Amino acid sequence: MSRKQKNDILLGLLIAVFVMVLAWLVWLLLRPSPAPPVSTPMPDAWSRIQASGQIVVGTSADYPPFAYYDSNFALTGFDIVLMREIGQQLGIQVVFRDMAFDGLYDALQLQQIDAAISAISVTPERDQVVDFSSVYFVSEDGILARPDAGIVINNVNDMAPYRLGVQAGTVYERDAQRLLVDNTQMPQQNLFVYQQADTAVADLMAGRVDLVWLDLQPAQRAVSLNGVALVGQGLNRQTMAIAMQNGETTLQTRFNEALAILQSQGRISQLVLDYMGIPPDQIVPPPTAVPSATPVPTATPPPCTDGMRFVADLNLDDNNMRNPPVVQPGTPFQKGWRIQNTGTCTWQTNYYLLYVNGNTPAARMGGQATFVPAAVSPGQAVDMWVSLVSPLQPGVYKGIWALHNSQGRAFGDRIWVGITVPAPPTSTPPPTQTPSPNIQFTANQTTITAGQCTVFSWNVTGATAVYFYSAGQNWHQYQVPPQGSRTECPSFTTTYDLRVLWPDGSTEVRQIVIQVIPAPTAPIIEQFSLSPPTEIFAGQCVSVVWRVTGNVTGVTLLRNDTTIYSNAPINGSLADCPPGSGTTTYSLVATGPGGTSRQQQLLNVILPATQPPPPTATSPAPPPTIDSFTVRPSEITRGECVNISWRVGGAATLIQIKRDGMVVLDNAGFSGVVSNCLQTPGVVTFRIEASGNGFAFQEAQVSVQPDAGTGLPLVGTNWRLTDYWDGQGAVVAALPGTTVTAVFGADNQLTGSAGCNNYTAGFSLLTISNSLTIGPVAAGNVFCAAPEGIMTQEQVYLGTLPTVTGYQINGNVLELRDGNGRVVLWFQGS
Structure with a gap:
């Protein structure tokens, strides 16, 4: 083939390729546009x-x-x-x-x-x-005062210095408690809660309160009918x-x-x-204008949104509170939930579960903030566990928790733990007392129903001094004549002592226990206290403070059986100046459809009359006081029970009872009695703490003996850490000021305090080979700043427990060894 022929063929091929490319471009330009995809609108x-x-x-x-x-x-x-x-x-x-x-x-x-x-x-x-x-x-409020008071209220905080009356169950009671009392702007005793608003207005006119906060319409009616003044309104228009x-x-x-x-x-x-x-x-008529719908925004998308959905209970399913599981009193336990991230924000480890409220104050059960264990992306689920201790008081408890983000903002479903705490067995009775020919001490009835009274009588011959008091009170302040009687109306089972001092310096104590049968539906007197609590000079005044809950129809305050405040509020206070000297008895009687509740407080009025001015309504809240705290008997055998009784005075805002450092009764009342059955041999320390405008505490110890004929095995023992292996080659003594405990329960649960947080873990052992295995440890997430190093010590201790493979008891010393046979933890018997 000639060169010319070859060139002609190549030219033809190029022309063909050009024509094909041109045709393809024309097709692209002229082809019909594809129909856009059809979007399915979201249903409204x-x-x-x-x-x-x-x-x-x-x-x-x-x-x-x-x-x-x-x-x-x-x-x-x-x-x-x-x-x-x-x-x-x-x-x-x-x-x-x-x-x-x-x-x-x-x-x-x-x-x-x-x-x-x-x-x-x-x-x-x-x-x-x-x-x-x-x-x-539409809700709009009004604030009333006496016309001559010279008070003007422009905002909620303006009410803080005054005695404020509100009606029970209204938004004003809630807001006054939340915005004034809980924020420490107002003492609790300056918030007076009434069953009826008219009673609050009557007390305003009588000078018992300074302000009444209520709805605007009844406030205006009170102005026209009673001559009071409207000194503020519109603080809470909704x-x-x-x-x-x-x-x-x-x-x-x-x-x-x-x-x-x-x-x-x-x-x-x-x-x-x-x-x-x-x-x-x-009723304020609602506005006739209807709010118009806001158009759907088309601007920049909002930032991520927090969302949470409850998925399942991991344990202790209460069947929507229809069948709360039973947990014995004072038992450490954990509650777990599975929750899902339904928002668009990732939960970081600074998100946390926090107790928010419950059916009773004790429903918190010592629970602390618990942080999310790891990052949780949208759509993922996570299991959350909180460490709790069941209350000592029998009843049904529902504690509600909510998830919070890093800014402390709660969101998502509220989740709860629900349990039933059964009544404990009857506490160990006191030993039979030997009769004494020189002491006669009787009560006309030793079993009563709550709200009833009993009369004590005594006749003592040849004594130097005689004292009559309820167990736990400071007996020095309750001297009585050798012959006498007194009416007592305990609201719970109480032990009364007659203490006799003889000329030879010896002391003899006679006891009578008054069993009180509760009236389950009667009003509950949560607080009835005096400040000063036990003694004043003649001419001085005392502040009487009370708080009543439940179905209440009437509250009456008496002094020596004489009414000094009828139609009293269910929450209130009164400055009273008892006349004369001697023992003055204050009584609070609360009645309701379910029965009557009654409490008493004794005040010793002594001479001479040299006293400071009487307290005023605006006096600062008195510090909390522990008026009495007893745990009896002080020595029992494993499995027996003790009675814990207490009475707290002053302006306490939080009362807790602890057992070996663990909270066993959270947000306790100002007085009460509970039983606790102890299963672990050793010395058990109970402690009551009251905080508010100050801090007070008191302790009592109980010696729990092992069963007769048994030694002191590891199961059922209580230990306190003395030294530990720090993992760096040194043995370190436990930090001063910290208490780290280990209780090996009969249920194969190891519980205790790690110094800052409580912990729990399962364990198993073989007595013959001294083999001990400790399972995964669950603990709280509270951070303690003092003493320095406490969190490091806690981290090492909790991390060491799962490494334990054996134990040895040498007298009162427990040694735990790791897999290398090295002693890593030293304890001393409690």
Whole structure:
């Protein structure tokens, strides 16, 4: 083939390629555009609700009278019943989710709930993130004072220096407690809580309180009828509505239609009367304008959103509080939940679970903040465990916990632990007393029902001095004549002592135990105390403080059987100046449909009358005092029980009873008696602590002996750390000022205090080979700053326990060895 022919062929190929490329480009330009993908719009909330037949409503059930749990742990309240009636109007089932209030708006954005109702007030800030229904309730307050008081109230803190009266169960009681008392702006005894607002106004006119905080309409009526002055209003104006996600116009319309029907039928007015006690003619009319829906924002997407969903109980399932599991009194245990991250933020290790409230103050059960163990991404689940100790007092306990982010903001479902603490066996009776020919000491009845009284009588001959008192009181302050009688009305089982001093210097004590049968539904006197607690000079005054809970119809304060305060508030105080000298008996009587409760306090008024001025209503809160604390008997055999009784005075804000460093009764009352059955031989130390405007404590010890005929095996023993191997080649003594304990329980559970946090772990052993295995250790997450090095010591100790493989008891010393045969922990018997 010639060169020319070859060139012609190459040129032809190039032309063909060019034509093909040109054709492909023309096809690209002229081809029809593909149809864009069809996006499926998200159904609106009302469509989802109709499809499922139910609406999921978020609430925060810690705000009576709007949303709370009743005594049977059923969800109720003004908002709850109103929402159920709205559901009936709309033909849908209402399902409530109890959530942290601060997280309700995020839960709406995450479509975890369809709506939220929880005394939510419409504000411009909230209107930026959610839409609202029409307003269903308007609350506005008024503050009353005497016309000559010269008081002006512009904000809540202006009320702090005064004695303030509020009605029980209202938002004003809650806000006064939360904003003034809990923030230490006002002493607890300056908050007077009344069953009826009219009684508070009567005490205002009588000078027993300085202010009354109530709804505006009854406040204005009191001004016109009683001549008191309105010195403030509008501090707490709220226009309440149902919240929903922005742009949900159909759901908003359905809510408004249902509310209009209920309003026209008078149902909302009836609910206001049922739950708030406000008659229809005193209800503030809601505004007629309906809040308009806010358009769905198209601006920059918001930052990540926190969300949490409860998945399952890992143990101790209470079946929604229908069957709380039984935990014996004073038992360390753990509660676990599985929770899921339903938000868009990753939970970091500075997120934490925190106790928020419970059905009783003791429901905290010593629980502390527990941090998330590792980062949890959106969609992931994590198991959370908290370490607790069951209360010593029998009853049903529900402690509610909430997850918090690193800024301390609660969000997501509120989760709880529910347990039943059974009544302990009867405590060990005291030994029979040998009769004495020179002492006659009797009580006309030794078994009474709470609220009843018994009369003690005594006749002592040949004694130097005689003292009559309840066990635990300072007997030096209660001298009585050799012959006499006294009426006592104990509210719980109490031991009374008659102490006799003989001329030869010896002492003889006679005891009578008064068994008190509780009246389960009678009012509960949580506090009844005097300050000063036991003794004043003639002419001085004493501050009487009381707090009553339960179903109460009347409270009366008496001095020596003479009424000095009738129709008293259920929470209140009184400065009283008893006349004359000698023993003065103050009695508080609380009555209700379930019975009567009564408590007494004795005050010794002595001469001469040289005293400081009487206390005023604005005096600072007195420091807490431990008026009595006893644990009896002081020596028992393993498995027997002791009675723990106490009485605390002053302005205590937190009272705890501890056993060997562990809280066994959290938020205890100002007085009471509980039993505790002890299973571990050794010396057990009980301690009561009262904090507030100061700190007070007192301790008592009990010697627990092993069963007769048995030695002191590892099981059932109690030890205190003295030295430990630091892992760096040195033996280190336990830090001074710290107590690290190890209790080997009969249930094969090792419990104790690691110095700062309590811990628990399983263990197994072989007595013949002295083999000991300690399982994974669970402990709290509290950080203790003092003494220096305590957290390092705790970390080493908790990390050493799982390495233990053997033990040796040498007298009163316990040695634990690791797998290399090296002693790593030294203990001394407690």
